[in-house]
Amino acid sequence: MTDPRHPLDPVLMRVSLEVNGDLHVLEVDTRVTLLDALRETLHLTGTKKGCDHGQCGACTVLVNGVRINSCLSLAVMHEGDTVTTIEGLGSPGALHPMQAAFLHRDGFQCGYCTPGQICSAIAVLDEIRAGVPSHASGDLTGAFTPDTAEIKERMSGNICRCGAYSNIADAIADVLEAKA
Structure with missing residues (x-):
């Protein structure tokens, strides 16, 4: 019996992330980067897409307190992780x-x-x-x-x-x- 899905069909997976202090449960394609999940799904557009190859650092976020290039990391790899973006660091009245x-x-x-x-x-x-x-x-x-x-x-x-x-x-x- 063959699998009726096409090899390029998306495979969706749930991932729970704490982003900037808020818990989010996302259902994302397993190929979606953390950067794209932040920008496209959570609409946190402070994190920028620069080179999309991990060479410029525009997409740097903190995951469990460690900096990563979010364009090189799949969202589903971060189940249970704490992610901090620029939006989570401060506000106009209370800057980091x-x-x-x-x-x-x-x-x-x-x-x-x-x-x-x-x-x-x-x-x-x-x-x-x-x-x-x-x-x-x-x-x-x-x-x-x-x-x-x-x-x-x-x-x-x-x-x-x-x-x-x-x-x-x-x-x-x-x-x-x-x-x-």
Whole structure:
């Protein structure tokens, strides 16, 4: 007996996600990326689709506190996970400290990459505080100084076509110093 479905017919699957503090149960095609589920199903359009190949970082979100490129991850892989997008970080009246620092330091120009940059920057600070080394770290087993080179290395997966890199690094350094 043959399967009556065509090989390209969608296979739907339920996935439960906590997104920005709200529980969502979605029924999605198993081929749908987390990025597309966020943008097209949940209408959270702050997370941007840039290259759709994991090379630009515009789609960066936090999953269980860890930054990922949501364009490279299938939605169904995140059953039970906690997802934070730019919309879940703050509001106009109560900005997240990183959002406020980006505004203060003018860490954006066109703004397209900014949501991914901010999500990535928050994760960078968590990595530094946890003592996770990067390629720029002088010592892989001990303490390291979270200097500009360290910040730039950690943010290298997020591209800004406008070139606001120095302001982005300054904003991250401001928040790092404020939390120290």
